[in-house]
Amino acid sequence: MPLKGRTAIVTGAGGGLGRQHALYLARKGAKVLVNDLGLEAAEAVAAEIRAAGGEAMAVAASVTDEAAVAAMVQRAHDAWGRIDILISNAGILRDKSFAKMDLDDFRLVVDVHLMGAAICCKAVWEVMRGQKFGRIVLTTSSSGLYGNFGQANYGAAKMALVGLMQTLAIEGAKYGIKANCLAPTAYTRMMEGILPQEQLDVLDPALVSPALLPLVVDDAPTRAIVCAGAGHFARAYVTLTEGRHLGGGDDAGERLMASWDAVSDPGGQVVPDYGFTQAEREVASALRARSGVPA
Template identity: 70%
Template sequence: MKLANRVAIVTGAGGGLGRCHALYLAGQGAALVVNDVSDANAAAVAAEITDAGGRAIAATGSVTDEAAVGAMIDSALSRFGKVDILVNNAGILRDKSFAKMTIDDFRQVVDVHLIGAAICSKAVWEPMRERRHGRIVMTTSSSGLYGNFGQANYGAAKMALVGLMQTLAIEGEKYGIRVNALAPTAATQMTRDVLPDDSLRLLDPALVSPGLLPLVTDDAPTRAILCAGAGHFAAAQVTLTRGIQIGGAATAGEQLVARWSEVTDPTDAIVPAYGFQQAEREVAAAKAA
């Protein structure tokens, strides 16, 4: 029971992957705040946990509603005294090709995935800072990391969550707050019309949830991107190649075209510890030249 005495919030936990996350974390000993826009669904999952001998409360409300999120955190603190873990899982799909997608389709998806995660993370940030302990998991996606036809809105939101993770991890480090991302592949209502039936049978969402454990324990990493599906786990990384120094010659653009293979050569690529490391290396190369 690696999460005994820990308190976790899972958003969008009234069904699908979120429900599996909540049940898994409860099985590891955590007390759960089960969030969903459906009061009945949140209550049902909370009841599953309590019926199995665990501790859980339901919290109804959209992650885009700051007042509802604030009330959820207040309920968690009142009932359990703290919040150790936040899993930003809530999401929606509005899949269409970009040509057919409306800006409202785009905005709705970004609001739930990105703004909702920011609202929830902001709400737990101060309680976690005060206790100098916290674990936040963003739900990213291969659609954001690598792109997917018909998911410009979803992919943009999911990649933005990686950027949010990177910065919150840096800002939270001295307060004991570790922030990671999980990129799941699972057969849920959101993916039912996206993946073929033979794949859906293998992608039980319950097989993703164990991926949460290394991201939320006391010895969790920070800034990790864990890809999980069908019982398979892999890490994704945002890398920076060694690159080349061309300088500001009039033919710099032409040289860049001619030497493109050198720019993209992955040999000696690094995973920067912070964004400004790119600028530091560029300045160092310019000075050396």
Template identity: 65%
Template sequence: MNLDFSGRVAIVTGAGGGLGRCHALALAARGARVLVNDLGGAAGGAAQQVVDEILAAGGQAMANTASVTDVAGVAAMVDQAMTAWGRVDILVNNAGILRDKSFAKMSLDDFRLVIEVHLMGAVHCTQAVWPIMTAQKYGRIAMTTSSSGLYGNFGQSNYGAAKMALVGLMQTLALEGAKSDIRVNCLAPTAATRMTEGLMPPEVLAALTPEAVVPALLWLVSEQAPTRAIACAGAGTYAAAHITLTPGQHLGVSADTPERLAAAWAQINDQAGESVPGSGAEQGRNEVTQALSARR
């Protein structure tokens, strides 16, 4: 299997440095025409520097400096790609910021800002390309989630909440886009970027290059891509994360159900026999099925 992006058009947000830059360069190197988005700066800014790298290597690229929080700016960004290249096949929602503090010390402004950039920024960009991908009957969208969202990380309640919200967004969009061959996945990267400098020892940072995450991104936005996958990548190691459901137990509803639930919790929480539901409805089916069986 060869992951070839010839003829494809990709938009990568937050692509002026770090992971986004590596994603953009890799897509271009494999034949994609890439719109490189990074906030701010005029000619010679971060986005243009990445475009210059792509052009120097013989690829095709354009720069865009819109904020993903600006709905009109995002619409203009997508129009820019459509005017130049006539389609948008791939969207990589990579733009992000950090405002780390313990929850007790965090301002609501910092909480909202992180949600606005990570979650709403991805919503704005995805909604702008959705009708195009629906009309094309083809689309590949990658959300950038994080282990901080999947598993938690001290001092990152805002970031973790935004990143887990992107998983929920992916789950539903993958279902809604399936009939139009729009595949939506999440990438959970571990990489040393300008956002993580000073947080890890040098030998760890050396292993966690952004380039080591790129193969997972290329797979998630390829023609052969899965959908509703959460791919974890760092230091050349790749894994898949799942949101699972244990078989559970039917306890009924009575005055002592809370006590019986407490007594049964260890067994209910046992991951043996857990499954990955195909949709949220499967949780309800499991619950009702057990309830009806208990009545027979």
């Protein structure tokens, strides 16, 4: 039981993927706060955990409600004395092509996925900093990483979570807080009608949850993006090519077009340690060019 003695909060855990996450973490020894919009659904999952010999509580709250989330976190802390793990899983879909999408639906999806995750992270942040330990897993998506027709709102929110994760990992490092992303593919109510049934049948949500374990244990990585579905696991990266120094001038755009393949060449690409890596490489390239050294 690698998570024995640890406590976890799982949002959107009344069914589907969140339920499997909660059950999985409990089987690995964690005490689990099961969150969902509906208390009945959350309590049913908490009861499953208790029936299997684990410890769990259910709390109904919207992740977009700052006061409710703060109260939920306080309840977990009062009961267990610490909060070790946050699995930010709650989400909704409002799929339509961008041409037909109502901006209210765009705002709603961003509010639930992005702001909901930020609210939950903020609520546990000081607790984790104080105890010098924290594991945060934000739920991204291939729709955010690579795009998907009809999901401009969802994709924008999910890619924004990668940016949130990157910065939380940097700022949390000296406090023992590690932040990572999980990009799941699972057959849940949100997936109905998107894929053929024979493909949905192999996408059991329970096959995704094991991806959580390496992200929440004591020697977890940080800033990882793990893709999981149907028992298959992979890593996604945000990379930066070596690029070319082309300088300025009225024809800089045309020279960029002529050098497009060289600028895009993945050979020598890196995974930046922080956002300023881009600027550092650009300045270094410019200074080399100024001194006559080939860029």
